[in-house]
Amino acid sequence: MNKNYDPKEIESKWQKVWTDEKAFAATDDYTKPKYYALVEFPYPSGQGLHVGHPRPYTALDIVARKRRLQGYNVLYPMGWDAFGLPTENYAIKNHIHPKIVTKNNVARFKNQLQSLGYSFDWDREINTTDPNYYHWTQWIFLKLYKAGLAYKSEMPVNWCTSCKVGLANEEVVNGVCERCGSPVVRKMKSQWMLKITEYADKLIDGLDSVDYVEKVKVSQRNWIGRSNGAEVDFAIAGTDDKLRIYTTRPDTLFGVTYMVVSPEHPYLDKYKDQISNWDEIVAYREEAAKKSDFERSELAKDKTGVEINGLKAVNPVNKKEIPIWVSDYVLMSYGTGAIMAVPAHDERDWAFAKKFNLPIVEVVAGGDVQNAAFTDVQTGTLVNSGFLDGLEVADAKKKIVEYLEENKIGTPKKNYKLRDWVFSRQRYWGEPIPIVKCEKCGYVPLSEDELPLELPDVESYMPTDNGESPLAAMTDWVNTTCPCCGGPAKRETDTMPQWAGSSWYFLRYTDPHNNDALASKEAMKYWLPVDWYNGGMEHTTLHLLYSRFWHRFLYDQGVVPCKEPYQKRTSHGMILGENGEKMSKSRGNVINPDDIVNEFGADTLRTYEMFIGAFELAASWSNEGVKGCRRFLERVWKLQDMLTDEEGFSKDMETKMHQTMKKVSSDFETLKYNTAIAAMMALLNDFYKKGSITKGELKTFLILLNPVAPHITEEMWADCGFGGRLYQQAWPEYDEAKTVENTVEIAVQINGKTKGTVSITRDCDKDTAIAAGKEVIKDKLTGNIIKEIYVPGRIINIVMK
Incomplete structure (x- = not known):
């Protein structure tokens, strides 16, 4: 070479x-x-x-x-x-x-x-x-709409008071806009929604038929959050209205000592004349509007709330009047916008009750109520629970649901954490939604032969003061005719999300x-x-x-x-900076792959990224590690200098070759790229120790390495005259029988103490093994031999007197 x-x-x-x-x-x-x-x-x-x-x-x-x-x-x-x-x-x-x-x-x-x-x-x-492409994105939306799975609904959005635009939750940091730092408030907006909740059961059950890593399945199941429980009605004292709640633990109803409603709950406005601290409620509501749903529901945050003076709820099982509080950790967009609080058996309720000095009643025996050890207790015996006393939790659940149904104050209910998907954005750069609004016909889908409804060119894509999409200002595009009646209609100006x-x-x-x-x-x-x-x-x-x-x-x-x-x-896993921190411009630890390719080559970058550590775990970047992978490839390149004319595998390398073929083949299938590369590095060292490599060995080695480092291996294949392109070859098949070493190195002992070692074939007979062992330690055999022991594949022991 x-x-x-x-x-x-x-x-x-x-x-x-x-x-x-x-x-x-x-x-x-x-x-x-x-x-x-x-x-x-x-x-x-x-x-x-x-x-x-x-x-x-x-x-x-x-x-x-x-x-x-x-x-x-x-x-x-x-x-x-x-x-x-x-x-x-x-x-x-x-x-x-x-x-x-x-x-x-x-x-x-x-x-x-x-x-x-x-x-x-x-x-x-x-x-x-x-x-x-988005022709067919729109086509799918029309299918969803016609199936009743796309609908319009009033939904709260994060509204930046300066940018005049709705923000995603992740763009709101500590109540302000991530981009401009201005206050963000909650604003009601008519939004297109997709009824993903209709598919909650199918999405959970479908996980049983796929090969996902377990943490991915857990993530999916937790987000959907399927649970079985009951909906229960708590009467509002002195009114005909009821607060409906959902609970997975109807057996703990006797432990309900207060209720909490969302700041947006409609009953607040309905009964504001009966609420003596209305101004306090309004002020709290305004503060809650500045927070994202994530901030509001965060478990670790300090609990805040205001008791509603003038309204009480009635516990349906013991008829006791209990206070109703407003707190921002209850979301109108989740469940019914109201919850029953059982502070003896729920960590969040317990923290709220301790802060505001509310009663805590134990209803499932066992544990330390003061330390909230009863969080979501699933076993135990009911106490302080009237007709449920003495029952185990599972039996109590059945009995209380029967009681709720008989008395028409509740029903069994399957519930989900999953919410319908907010599917519209008041932005320009997205797929137009193929719907028009006709004063006569309402919302009308475009005909499929009108797709794609193309995004029009606009001079200004700046957000509008009123929160509408920039498309709303394009009257020539907006004003159209109704596909149904032919009358005047307006196009939907919201666009689809990313x-x-x-x-x-x-x-x-x-x-x-x-x-x-x-x-x-x-x-x-x-x-x-x-x-x-x-x-x-x-x-x-x-x-x-x-x-x-x-x-x-x-x-x-x-x-x-x-x-x-x-x-x-x-x-x-993520690749971190050399300092072990997430790469970011502000930290000054970002690595540009172009720089690595220019200095070391693409094959080096590819090899290093696969060798950096366990694939599913985060790993810190190391420039020394990059250099090490470049040295590995340079040593691979120099194998051409020790190439022989032999076509197959040499006898002394055959086992190692088949072991490496098996290891690399298996590891590539199980994301163990780092150990596959390590196995090829070990094989490379063996070639260097021997000082030669056959054509058959090099061909196999290059094919094994090719998926990781395709350029160098393809070039070496051509340089060595192996014929054709490497990418057109066949993946090497190992022989399981040949992955087992035929020779073993065993200890040779005298009176149980090792004096040397000898290499023998795995199926060596006793006489041959002992003769070989005695030859190795012949200068130490100075006494009378009284016994010769051979444990196949393990030891030779010469007993002397």
Whole structure:
């Protein structure tokens, strides 16, 4: 070998070859076994890739490349989740149209991804902002609307008093706008909603049929929050109205000592003339409006509240009048906007009762009430509970529900934490909602042949003072005719949230250029479900839930062939800065992958990101670790200098080769990329110790390493004249019998004390083993041998006198 290892030259060369040869394009040959590997498509920000992006992309690239070598027709696609608030905010700040911002960001991201040698099928690239794509996002919305799963409702939004715009919960920090620092208030707004709650049971039950890591399943189940309990009516003393609550613990009704309602509860306004401290209630309500739902419901926060003077509730089981409080930890958007408080058996109720000196009555025996040890007690015996006394919790639940039904004060009820999905944004940069409002016909969907309803170009996409979308000012676009009666109508000016396009993108990859359907039934039948989907742990709740909801709905509509979209879902750990902290500009610890590629090469970056640690755990960046992986690849390159003409495996390396083939094959399937690379490093050391490598050994080694470091391995394959392209070869198959060492090294003892070791075959007979052992320690055999012991594969012991 005369030339040195030059990643820049090698990597650009092979990236061009792969592009020209369409090396990684999925085919339409549906007779081959298929494999659909998917990574979350990125939001193309102005900052470009950071070193966290290559970790999941490389991991699934390894799987995709291995599957191709195993003979599969592999779909490994990439696209852009390009609508959304960050682009619009950047556009507003810099006076550049969001369309231009998106185009520039996508171009940069794509260039960076291609520089890393990923085997994406770029012929299937999609972009959520492309009208040919969001045509079908709108089509799905119309399906949901016609099925009664899309509706309009008054909902509170986070309203920035300066930006004049609604904010997502995560954009509100300590009651102020994250961007401008101005106060944020809660404001009621008519919003489009999707009735995901209709699918709560199907979304929970569907988890039993898929291969998700357990923490992902737990996250999904907790967010849906299915529970069984009862709805109970508490009369408001002196009125005909009742406060309806939901509880999973109706057996604790005798322990209810007060009630709490949301600051937005409609009964407050209805009975304000009877409330003697109305001004205090109003002031508290105004403070609550400045907080996000997350801040209000946070368990650890200090409890606040105001007792309603003038209204009392009646406990339906013991007829005692109890106080009603207002507190912001009760949300109108969750449940009924009112709760019963059992401070002896609920930690939050207990903290509230202790702060405001409210009664605490134990109704389940056992534990220390003062230390709130009874939080959600599921076992125990009922006390202080009238006709329930002496019953175990399970029996008490049954009896109290029967009592509630008989007395018409409650009913059994299944409940969910899951709320319907708020599906509209008062922004410009999103998919237009294909609905018009007619004074005569109400809300009317567009005809499907009018799709896509394209987002119009606007000169100003600044937020409006009244909170309407910037589209509302485009009267030529807004004013239209009703598809139903032909009369005057106005288009919906809210746009869809960023979640819309990402809820079905995996379907479009199967047939991205189809103009007649979101994808052909033939393509979806072949490719679905996704075999392996990897993404960030932060997306395993909402994104996963929303996309599973849309998919299951489309299955019920007969559009897709399977109930669940993803057969397997895994998540990766974050890459931290060298100081162990999350990478951020403010901390000055951000690593640009372009810099690593320029200095060390894409193969080094790929190898390092897979070697950095356990894939599912966070790991700190290390420049020394990067250098170590570059040295490893340089040593791989120099294997060409010790290449022999032998085609197969040499006898002394055969076992090691089969062991490594088995280890790498297994570890690639179980996310143990770091130990797979370690095994290849160990094999490399063995080659160096021996000082030679056969053609058969090098071919196998290069194929094993190829999914991790594709450029260097492809170049070495060509340089060594092995024929064809490496990416067209077959994945090596190991022989289980040959993974077992045929020779063993065992101790040779004299009178039970080790004096040396000897290597013998695993099936060596006793006479041969003892003879070999005696030869090793012959200079120590100075007495009379009275016994010779051989424990096969373990020890030889010569007993002397």
